[in-house]
Amino acid sequence: MDKVELRFTGSGGQGVIMATIILAEAAYEDKLQAVQCQSYGPEARGGMCKAECIIYDKPIMYTKVILPNLLLALTQEALDKYVTSLQKNATILVDSEINVPEPIKEKYNVISIPILESASEVIKNPMSANIISVGAVNEILHIASKESLEEAVLNHVPKGTGELNLKALNLGAQLVRNYKK
Amino acid sequence: MATRFHLLQGNEACVEGAIAAGMKFYAGYPITPSTEIAERSAVRLPQVGGKFIQMEDEIAGIAAALGASVAGLKAMTATSGPGFSLKQENIGYASIAEIPIVIVDVQRAGPSTGLPTSPSQGDYMQSKWGTHGDHPVIVISPSSVQECYNLTVRCFNMAERFRVPVIFLMDEIVGHLREGCELIPPEELEINNRIEGNITGMTYAVSEGNYVPEFAAFGEGERYNVTGLFHDDTGFPTNDNTITRNQERRLMDKIRMRRDRIMQWEEKDCEDADVIIVCYGGTARSVMGAMEEASKMDFLKIGMFRPITVWPFPEKALEKLSKKCKHILVAEHNNGQMLLEVQRVVKDNCPVSFIGKIDGTTLTPDDILTKITEVY
Amino acid sequence: MPSKLIEKTMRVNRLPHIWCPGCGHGILMRDVAQAIENCGLDPDKVVIVSGIGCSSRAAGYMNYNTLHTTHGRAIAFATGVKLANPELTVIVITGDGDATAIGGNHLIHACRRNIDLTVVVFNNNIYGMTGGQYSPTTPHGEKGTTAPYGNIDYNFDIPKLAESAGATYTARGTAFHVPQMIKLIENGIKHHGFSLIEGLSVCPTYYGRKNKKGSAVDMYNWQKENCIDAAKAQKMSAEELEGKILTGEMSRCEKPEYTDMYMEIIRKCGGDK
Numbered sequence: 001m002d003k004v005e006l007r008f009t010g011s012g013g014q015g016v017i018m019a020t021i022i023l024a025e026a027a028y029e030d031k032l033q034a035v036q037c038q039s040y041g042p043e044a045r046g047g048m049c050k051a052e053c054i055i056y057d058k059p060i061m062y063t064k065v066i067l068p069n070l071l072l073a074l075t076q077e078a079l080d081k082y083v084t085s086l087q088k089n090a091t092i093l094v095d096s097e098i099n100v101p102e103p104i105k106e107k108y109n110v111i112s113i114p115i116l117e118s119a120s121e122v123i124k125n126p127m128s129a130n131i132i133s134v135g136a137v138n139e140i141l142h143i144a145s146k147e148s149l150e151e152a153v154l155n156h157v158p159k160g161t162g163e164l165n166l167k168a169l170n171l172g173a174q175l176v177r178n179y180k181k
Numbered sequence: 182m183a184t185r186f187h188l189l190q191g192n193e194a195c196v197e198g199a200i201a202a203g204m205k206f207y208a209g210y211p212i213t214p215s216t217e218i219a220e221r222s223a224v225r226l227p228q229v230g231g232k233f234i235q236m237e238d239e240i241a242g243i244a245a246a247l248g249a250s251v252a253g254l255k256a257m258t259a260t261s262g263p264g265f266s267l268k269q270e271n272i273g274y275a276s277i278a279e280i281p282i283v284i285v286d287v288q289r290a291g292p293s294t295g296l297p298t299s300p301s302q303g304d305y306m307q308s309k310w311g312t313h314g315d316h317p318v319i320v321i322s323p324s325s326v327q328e329c330y331n332l333t334v335r336c337f338n339m340a341e342r343f344r345v346p347v348i349f350l351m352d353e354i355v356g357h358l359r360e361g362c363e364l365i366p367p368e369e370l371e372i373n374n375r376i377e378g379n380i381t382g383m384t385y386a387v388s389e390g391n392y393v394p395e396f397a398a399f400g401e402g403e404r405y406n407v408t409g410l411f412h413d414d415t416g417f418p419t420n421d422n423t424i425t426r427n428q429e430r431r432l433m434d435k436i437r438m439r440r441d442r443i444m445q446w447e448e449k450d451c452e453d454a455d456v457i458i459v460c461y462g463g464t465a466r467s468v469m470g471a472m473e474e475a476s477k478m479d480f481l482k483i484g485m486f487r488p489i490t491v492w493p494f495p496e497k498a499l500e501k502l503s504k505k506c507k508h509i510l511v512a513e514h515n516n517g518q519m520l521l522e523v524q525r526v527v528k529d530n531c532p533v534s535f536i537g538k539i540d541g542t543t544l545t546p547d548d549i550l551t552k553i554t555e556v557y
Numbered sequence: 558m559p560s561k562l563i564e565k566t567m568r569v570n571r572l573p574h575i576w577c578p579g580c581g582h583g584i585l586m587r588d589v590a591q592a593i594e595n596c597g598l599d600p601d602k603v604v605i606v607s608g609i610g611c612s613s614r615a616a617g618y619m620n621y622n623t624l625h626t627t628h629g630r631a632i633a634f635a636t637g638v639k640l641a642n643p644e645l646t647v648i649v650i651t652g653d654g655d656a657t658a659i660g661g662n663h664l665i666h667a668c669r670r671n672i673d674l675t676v677v678v679f680n681n682n683i684y685g686m687t688g689g690q691y692s693p694t695t696p697h698g699e700k701g702t703t704a705p706y707g708n709i710d711y712n713f714d715i716p717k718l719a720e721s722a723g724a725t726y727t728a729r730g731t732a733f734h735v736p737q738m739i740k741l742i743e744n745g746i747k748h749h750g751f752s753l754i755e756g757l758s759v760c761p762t763y764y765g766r767k768n769k770k771g772s773a774v775d776m777y778n779w780q781k782e783n784c785i786d787a788a789k790a791q792k793m794s795a796e797e798l799e800g801k802i803l804t805g806e807m808s809r810c811e812k813p814e815y816t817d818m819y820m821e822i823i824r825k826c827g828g829d830k
Contacts, residue, residue: 021188021359028188028361036188036359039298062470062546063358063463206641230828232640232819237666241633244626244663248606248637251624252645256637274627399622399638400645402601406568406617408625417571417617 001032004055004143005065008133009082010074013045015130018156019072020053022134026144026152027055035063048078055143070141072133073098074115091140093133111140113175119168128168131157135172189362191329191355192217195285196225198333199257201367203374204283205231206256208245210238210264213297214353215287218259239267243284247271250280251407253398255337259285262304263293269311272346274409276316276432279344279385279394281375283336286348287356288462290514290541299541300353302462305518308348309492315429317436319343319443320492322350324465326360332489338373339443343435344393350491352514354463354543380405384416385428392435436493444498445489451502454484456553459499459523460512461488463543468512470546471553480550481557491519496526503530508557510534512544532556566590566600568620575614579765579773581732581758585679586615588735588756589650592742593621596646604647606635608660610686612652612679612758629659632667635674643673643816646746653680653694657713661693668722668751672815675745675752678715681760689763700767715755716807725750727807731757733780734804741806750814757784757802 006023008016017038024034038051052065067087073079073094083092083104094100096114104110113136119129131153138149150166157165189197196218199207207222219235226233232249236242239260246256260268265286275282288304290296304311308320319339323329333349340347378395380386384405385394397403410418411425419425436443447465450472451457460468465487472483486502488495503509509531511520520535527533534556538544559569567590576582593603603621607613609628616623622645626634631649639647656664656678667674683701684690691701691708694715698707716727726748730738738756745752757780759765761773770776787805790798823829 024359025188028186034188034360037354037357060360061466061473063354063360063466064543064545066545066547206637208637227819227823227826227828230823232823234636234640234819236633236636237662240630241636241663241666244630244633245637245640247626248624248634248639249641250637251634252604252638252641254641256641270627271630398642399604399624400602400642404601404620404622406623406625408617409627410625 001057004070004141005068005087006053006055006070006072006137007065007068007082008051008053008072009078010049011078012047012049014049014074015127016049016072016074017051019130019134020051022149022152022156023137023143024053024055025155026148029148029151030144032057033060035060037063048081050082070137072137074129074133093136093140111136111176111179113179115172115175118171118175122171123164123168125164128165131165131168132172132175135169136176139173139176185364185366187362187364188359189326190217190357190359191323191326191351192287192357193221194326194329194362195259195333195349195351196221197364198330199283199337200225200229200231201330201365201370202334202337202372203255203367204257204337205229205254206246206249207231207258208234208236208249208256209242209258209260210236212239212261212264214289214356215259215261215285217356218285218287239264240271243268243271243282246282247275247280250282251399253400255281255341257283257285259287261287261289261297262291262295265304265307266311270313273312273314273316275346276312277409277411278407279432280346280407281340281344282346283333283340284346284348286350288350288352290539296541298353300463300514300543301539302352302464302514302518303539304350305491305513305515308350315433317343317345317433318348318492319345319436319490320348320350321489322462322491323355324462324487325355326358326362328489329355330362330364334370334372338371341375342373342393344375344396345436350462352463354466358463379403383414385412386414387431392439440493443490444493444495446495446498447485447487447489448498448502449485449487450482451484451486451506453482454506455481456508456510456557457484457486457502457506458510458512458549459486459519461491461519464512464514467544467546467549471549474546475550481553483553494522494526499523499526500530503527506531508532508534510536510549510553510556512536512549514538514544562587562591562594566594566620567618571618574618576611577762579759579761579776580611581681581760582612582615582679584732584735585677585738585756585758586618586650588738589615589648589677589742590619591739592746593648595739595743596746598646598746602645604635604638604645605650606631606638606647607650608652608655610652610655610684611681612650613655615650615679629655630663631655632660632663632674632676636667636670636672639672639674640816640819643820647674648746649674649676651676651678653678653682653715654684654692657693657715657718664719665722668719668724668753670815671723671725671750671812673749673751675742675754677742677745678753678755679758680715680755681758681764683760683764685760685763689767695764702767716753719753720808723751724753724808725812726752726809728753729755729757729802729804729807731780731784731804732759733777734784737786737804744806748809750812
């Protein structure tokens with residue numbers, strides 16, 4: 001396989017770190033190599049947040065993402081900051097509220113889906129935006145098996161919210177399929 | 182935990198390694214980026230009958246851990262740069278009183294509060310020279326999550342076997358990195374315990390065939406004295422110059438004479454390398470990334486020499502390599518600390534260059550390859 | 558020939574001690590030993606932890622498990638010993654500087670935790686080991702080598718400090734009032750929780766000389782005349798109590814103890830199996 005380098009960005013509290021952990025764990029469960037790391041400022045909530053994950057079928061040496069082949073941006077600020085360094089032909093997954101400039105749309109494979117709105121309106125829990133994102137990313141890149149991904153989600157969400165979060169996971173995949181149509 | 186393979190943070194793997202090694206006591210104070218070590222210890226220790234306590238400050242953290250060690254438990258404390266500075270006095274105490282303890286320092290960018298969530302390796306020299314007075318030092322540095330597990334076990338083994346403080350010099354790169362880790366169960370690991378015995382008043386006497394005094398925990402009926410003053414074999418203070426000289430020599434020799442057993446390092450593709458990169462800890466991941474990149478293109482042959490035991494420094498091994506390769510590049514996330522040690526060892530055998538970074542980011546493979554083309 | 562008590566509780570071959578003639582520390586050390594004896598404790602299960610300073614040299618003379626630690630840190634070391642093995646009786650011997658200046662933070666937090674330690678502060682109102690510098694208990698206006706024009710700091714009331722930080726037993730005695738001091742330490746050891754007993758000592762060499770307090774005998778006489786048992790003081794007028802120091806038990810209450818609560822956590826986590 002080609003090395004998968006993911007960069008998830010947003011604001012603190014949106015759960016982008018957890019999203020990368022879930023993907024890395026699911027891939028590891030599927031016997032792939034995975035590393036995950038993050039950078040964050042001092043704010044627990046609201047500051048810009050970046051998390052990264054590399055998935056590969058060989059040992060991973062350098063642990064940081066240099067040029068991602070997928071960028072997830074949940075805020076405009078995050079997109080504007082991180083859109084400048086991407087691999088050729090990279091995919092950009094953004095919330096549909098975010099304005100993506102035309103030249104970017106031409107240069108990259110942009111997928112714009114209503115992540116935040118679906119979390120609030122369909123799942124009725126804004127905190128599920130990160131799980132919707134995980135479902136969407138896996139639908140785009142086919143990194144982990146459905147079983148491993150579901151298990152990883154259940155390992156990390158609060159007790160009693162499992163079913164809701166599995167629904168969010170499927171919704172993410174569904175949104176990508178609808179977008180591609 | 183159902184299987185033995187887990188995706189863990191380096192900090193978490195350190196705690197699991199400590200528990201596998203027999204850690205039964207942790208005392209510390211929260212500090213980024215080491216806090217996960219305290220948090221996981223708080224969860225895990227009572228599950229295995231151990232004790233966790235969050236103390237009022239960094240100094241109290243190491244002090245309580247030393248108290249617990251004297252009472253017979255394997256003990257650890259963890260911190261980061263500024264907190265490591267605060268712990269230094271009691272590292273000296275542990276050295277002279279010969280109390281086993283593991284001190285984890287997850288280095289961050291400094292000085293002072295610096296960049297608490299960013300990587301650096303600014304404490305390399307502090308880990309050797311931070312405490313006052315001459316003292317024996319063992320410092321071990323991991324470069325993967327698996328090593329955070331395995332080498333924490335080794336830290337405990339060294340601390341208990343030699344009755345010394347052992348410093349586990351992590352950095353933010355490995356501390357916060359999540360990757361796969363095999364939690365090898367204790368029965369498959371080599372676990373060393375302190376040599377227990379009846380000391381009958383001769384608390385610090387070394388018996389024939391041993392190189393450290395035998396140990397008896399407080400409460401077991403030996404009723405001895407422990408002090409940070411120079412002391413004779415009975416454990417009581419003395420101003421006698423001969424006794425002082427002999428005690429100091431024994432403290433240093435117990436490590437110095439066993440350097441060959443203590444030192445560990447990794448040589449990767451060094452045999453026919455033109456340039457050997459010397460690095461340790463999380464920096465090795467940048468270097469290995471550079472080697473991987475170089476192998477994909479027409480580039481010089483690069484090797485890596487990675488001290489795992491960063492103190493004592495594996496000098497003979499590096500000296501040998503320095504006579505074979507054409508250039509040595511030292512890569513660190515600081516302004517050149519291990520560099521000084523490398524220069525001391527390599528002398529004129531080959532040119533030595535340096536690449537460092539202290540801006541809150543890590544050296545990239547590209548940074549390293551570019552530097553090589555500049556200097557070679 | 559040493560007395561039976563000294564023979565039994567001290568490391569006689571380590572004596573004579575280093576304290577100056579007239580110093581109150583030897584009396585207070587003997588009081589601690591007598592209190593341990595009165596409690597009927599197995600000496601193998603008694604740990605004495607001390608810091609640095611004149612007071613802290615006591616540990617080395619006493620025939621128990623003794624841990625002479627770093628300056629100010631005795632209570633933190635003792636916390637580790639006690640939590641590691643709650644079956645041990647852990648007594649801290651410390652001084653005014655050791656306990657309330659460099660170690661002040663450890664003191665108040667150990668009070669707050671209510672961990673079952675007995676802390677005996679040998680308070681001589683001065684840094685003796687380093688040669689007479691003012692300490693947190695040097696009275697306002699008095700002199701030390703570092704307060705040549707008089708001390709402008711205000712001093713701590715150690716039992717009050719400890720009580721307000723959460724200590725569940727506090728008391729004050731003096732080197733002169735031996736039976737009272739022994740009883741106060743004994744009650745502190747028996748109390749299940751954090752106990753603090755301040756023992757007013759006498760430093761004729763530095764504090765006394767710097768502040769023209771006369772001979773050692775004069776200083777003990779001063780304690781005799783000016784330290785009033787709190788129970789007795791209740792019957793005295795405000796005028797009579799002017800300039801006097803109250804001694805005896807200062808406060809006591811019952812509260813769950815730290816290591817008991819931690820052992821309960823271990824049971825809940827299944828770590829006791």
